Amino acid sequence: MMAIDKRTEAVYIHIPFCTNKCFYCDFNSYVLKDQPVMDYLHALDKEMELTVKANPPGIIKSIFVGGGTPTVLKPNEMAYFLQSVRRHFPEWTEDIEFSMEANPGTTDLEKLSVMREGGVNRISFGVQAFQNSLLTGIGRIHDTDDVYRSLDNARQAGFDNMSIDLMFGLPNQTLEMLAESVDKALALGLPHYSIYSLKVEENTLFHTMYQRNQLPLPDEEDELNMYLLLMERMKAAGYKQYEISNFAKPGFESRHNMTYWRNEDYYGLGAGAHGYVGRQRHVNIKGVNPYNEAANKGLPRLESFEVSREEAMEDFLMVGLRVLDGVSRTRFQQQFGVPMEQEFARPLDKMVGAGLLDSTEDGYKLSSKGILFGNDVFAEFIGSLSTN
Numbered sequence: 001m002m003a004i005d006k007r008t009e010a011v012y013i014h015i016p017f018c019t020n021k022c023f024y025c026d027f028n029s030y031v032l033k034d035q036p037v038m039d040y041l042h043a044l045d046k047e048m049e050l051t052v053k054a055n056p057p058g059i060i061k062s063i064f065v066g067g068g069t070p071t072v073l074k075p076n077e078m079a080y081f082l083q084s085v086r087r088h089f090p091e092w093t094e095d096i097e098f099s100m101e102a103n104p105g106t107t108d109l110e111k112l113s114v115m116r117e118g119g120v121n122r123i124s125f126g127v128q129a130f131q132n133s134l135l136t137g138i139g140r141i142h143d144t145d146d147v148y149r150s151l152d153n154a155r156q157a158g159f160d161n162m163s164i165d166l167m168f169g170l171p172n173q174t175l176e177m178l179a180e181s182v183d184k185a186l187a188l189g190l191p192h193y194s195i196y197s198l199k200v201e202e203n204t205l206f207h208t209m210y211q212r213n214q215l216p217l218p219d220e221e222d223e224l225n226m227y228l229l230l231m232e233r234m235k236a237a238g239y240k241q242y243e244i245s246n247f248a249k250p251g252f253e254s255r256h257n258m259t260y261w262r263n264e265d266y267y268g269l270g271a272g273a274h275g276y277v278g279r280q281r282h283v284n285i286k287g288v289n290p291y292n293e294a295a296n297k298g299l300p301r302l303e304s305f306e307v308s309r310e311e312a313m314e315d316f317l318m319v320g321l322r323v324l325d326g327v328s329r330t331r332f333q334q335q336f337g338v339p340m341e342q343e344f345a346r347p348l349d350k351m352v353g354a355g356l357l358d359s360t361e362d363g364y365k366l367s368s369k370g371i372l373f374g375n376d377v378f379a380e381f382i383g384s385l386s387t388n
């Protein structure tokens with residue numbers, strides 16, 4: 001049966017501020033200038049207080065501070081924020097993964113030291129590419145020198161567990177440029193890399209340019225070749241691709257990400273954050289001022305709903321198959337009390353037949369072809385129970 005009374009051990013906290021808005025980004029983030037940052041940190045403190053009162057935490061094994069750009073906080077703001085996290089979530093496992101996202105243009109040694117002292121032990125830097133011309137073209141505030149400087153500072157401050165984000169399929173990016181970015185990233189010798197394919201999102205400058213035919217994107221074939229190239233180079237360098245966009249040395253798979261993909265509970269705190277606690281999903285109010293006002297009165301929810309058993313089963317496959325080791329038949333049976341094949345006979349047969357899923361000893365995983373067409377596979381499971 002579903003483990004309803006297990007206490008939540010993972011925390012996501014959203015900091016919705018950035019120095020500038022990148023041209024491709026539709027995340028819930030706002031240009032920092034004139035934002036009520038301290039009010040926001042107080043509101044977060046309040047949300048944490050109300051959250052742990054309603055659902056007391058277990059021993060925390062993962063905290064992820066994302067954004068936006070958490071490292072735009074000033075050292076004194078960062079110190080206040082980290083103390084507040086520690087106060088409301090006081091019990092941590094010895095090997096807690098405490099990640100924070102950082103933009104290479106926003107980190108100096110003082111701030112990084114405050115982060116380290118506050119318990120942060122993993123940094124994920126948004127690097128995107130190693131060509132300054134590309135960085136300018138996507139609206140980044142940093143250049144490649146900033147990347148090297150930030151990583152040096154982070155090492156000096158005592159961080160050894162770091163990750164960087166790269167992107168492919170960018171306007172004017174060639175296969176050679178991507179190869180250069182991957183090689184330069186690998187030369188840094190980090191234990192984890194995320195490499196995302198550009199998605200042109202609505203309400204971004206890129207979307208407007210795309211509609212006007214002004215966005216010189218690589219064509220589909222080039223993009224496929226980029227993905228094949230990066231997967232091969234990461235593998236040759238000894239990294240395991242553990243998810244469509246994520247690569248790690250053994251033992252360095254991001255715990256925060258794995259929590260989502262295994263459909264485990266996590267608190268979601270901050271403007272626009274989503275959370276999943278006790279079969280209840282919620283999304284918070286997105287705007288900074290509305291969030292601040294709401295959090296001073298109660299839990300700042302935009303919406304909150306119970307996940308039905310059917311949805312939980314569909315999520316198990318849809319989200320679980322992102323992990324390249326695949327989904328476990330035994331875990332499905334334990335969680336839902338019925339066999340996976342009985343519930344999902346039609347889509348499973350169809351996807352195995354199409355060569356997009358492989359059978360494993362204890363379930364299914366994306367085939368090498370399925371990795372390239374993941375979204376088609378996941379879509380098969382949406383609403384599939386009602387049509388079975």
Ligand SMILES: C[S@@+](CC[C@H](N)C(=O)[O-])C[C@H]1O[C@@H](n2cnc3c(N)ncnc32)[C@H](O)[C@@H]1O
Nearest residue numbers: 024067068069101102103126165196197198199
């Ligand atoms: C919150 S940002 C990381 C931290 C910091 N804000 C930064 O950008 O340096 C999360 C990451 O998501 C990726 N990302 C954001 N928008 C994307 C899009 N439209 N398509 C693909 N990847 C995207 C980028 O690689 C980015 O580094």
Ligand SMILES: C[S@@+](CC[C@H](N)C(=O)[O-])C[C@H]1O[C@@H](n2cnc3c(N)ncnc32)[C@H](O)[C@@H]1O
Nearest residue numbers: 012027066067068124163194254268272273274
């Ligand atoms: C999954 S994280 C990137 C992880 C990073 N590549 C790493 O390995 O550490 C990317 C972004 O997803 C968004 N995100 C993650 N969890 C979220 C949540 N619970 N609520 C709202 N946004 C979330 C944040 O914008 C965050 O910056």
Ligand code: SF4
Nearest residue numbers: 018021022025067068
């Ligand atoms: S990619 Fe990062 S820095 Fe750029 S706008 Fe989005 S959250 Fe902010």
